[in-house]
Amino acid sequence: MRGRRILIPLPNTGSMYRKRNTYYMRGIIFMAVLIFLFLKLQIFTFYDNHDSVLMEPTNDSVDAIMSMVPSVLHKFLTPKTLLHNGSNLIGALNFVDLYHPPNITEINRQIAKYNDMQLVLNEYTFGPLQNDSVIIVVQVHTRITYLRHLIVSLAQAHDISRVLLIFSHDYYDEDINDLVQTIDFCKVMQIFYPYSIQTHPNQFPGVDPNDCPRDIKKDHAIIRKCNNALYPDLYGHYREAKFTQTKHHWWWKANRVFDQLEITRYHTGLVLFLEEDHYVAEDFLYVLEMMYKRTTDLCPQCNILSLGTYLKTFNYYTYNSKVEVMPWISSKHNMGFAFNRTTWNSIRTCAKHFCSYDDYNWDWSLQHVSQQCLRRKLHAMIVKGPRVFHIGEWRFDQKIALVKKY
Structure with missing residues (x-):
């Protein structure tokens, strides 16, 4: 029987379950963050696609343009903010749910x-x-x-x-x-x-x-x-x-x-x-x-x-x-x-x-x-x-x- 290894279960102290739960929680949080970022990306892509009918693509420097315009007129160059609660996932989802182009x-x-x-x-x-x-x-x-x-x-x-x-x-x-x-x-x-x-x-x-x-x-x-x-x-x-x-x-x-x-x-x-x-x-x-x-x-x-x-x-x-x-x-x-x-x-x-x-x-x-x-x-x-x-x-x-x- 020499050389044969016998697996002996460790005593259940609860630490393994805590570690396992920690890993699960980290995984869940990580996935939630990924989903949140993905949804935000989709929302901004949606906004860009909606506005692409209205806006020409440009590589211009926004700062360079703004510097040539009096600050009182910046309001004409600033697009209206669609996501007033952009850091809030629910607010972002509500925008997607509520936006319906007029028929x-x-x-x-x-x-x-x-x-x-x-x-x-x-x-x-x-x-x-x-x-x-x-x-x-x-x-x-x-x-x-x-x-x-x-x-x-x-x-x-x-x-x-x-x-x-x-x-x-x-x-x-x-x-x-x-x-x-x-x-x-x-x-x-x-x-x-x-x-x-x-x-x-x-x-x-x-x-x-x-x-x-x-x-x-x-x-x-x-x-x-x-x-x-x-x-x-x-x-x-x-x-x-x-x-x-x-x-x-x-x-x-x-x-x-x-x-x-x-x-x-x-x-x-x-x-x-x-x-x-x-x-x-x-x-x-x-x-x-x-x-x-x-x-x-x-x-x-x-x-x-x-x-x-x-x-x-x-x-x-x-x-x-x-x-x-x-x-x-x-x-x-x-x-x-x-x-x-x-x-x-x-x-x-x-x-x-x-x-x-x-x-x-x-x-x-x-x-x-x-x-x-x-x-x-x-x-x-x-x-x-x-x-x-x-x-x-x-x-x-x-x-x-x-x-x-x-």
């Missing part, structure tokens, strides 16, 4: 309410709209990050308190609404394009299930009997709702602002058209109004004023106070441009030319109107030192730093 019926109800009310925010503070005041109309889709920076630039503009700032939306979103409704430096109004892809997801003017695919051949489209099979565009392509919506929205917006709002009924001044990814210089209003006053002696035939350019480099110090005059060219003069009711009335009479022109770009359609319909062609006065910039193609910190140098 189409509710969105349509809200859009109709806003459009019927024609509410002007801050009117009591800044007084009624003067007939010769500038109206600024911003076409907004979903890029809330760019919109934040546009609002910051507008807030720093001289005499901004005299304008009426109208945001025209083709996408209903509470985060964007909250941002717009925090503006406190001028009169503000929101209008909502009621024929959007968002509100018509399965029918025209949205994407109908029977729409012809963009690149299908005409003979195949006819066999398939898809919508408008007989009518591809000049390039053999079929309608894409996400592109045509921009043109539809622009035309609706112009009609709405000039002809359908009570506050603009007697307005005779300029209407300036901007987009969500534009950025304005501090003196853009002064320059615009100076150009308008000088049209009589510098360019009596000019009926459009343009503040923007797509040039990546320009000698600002040489040309900051100079203008040039030429026929309006859609691809060059469509950024930060303005006209008055007289020009609009001429354009409106050519609605058929605008709407039936075989191009989904509103600016190319407007140029077609000028060339083929208007008695008095569109003629532009363009400031050579731009006051409106397109930040959609640039990193925020690079572009904004460049603008602030001027």
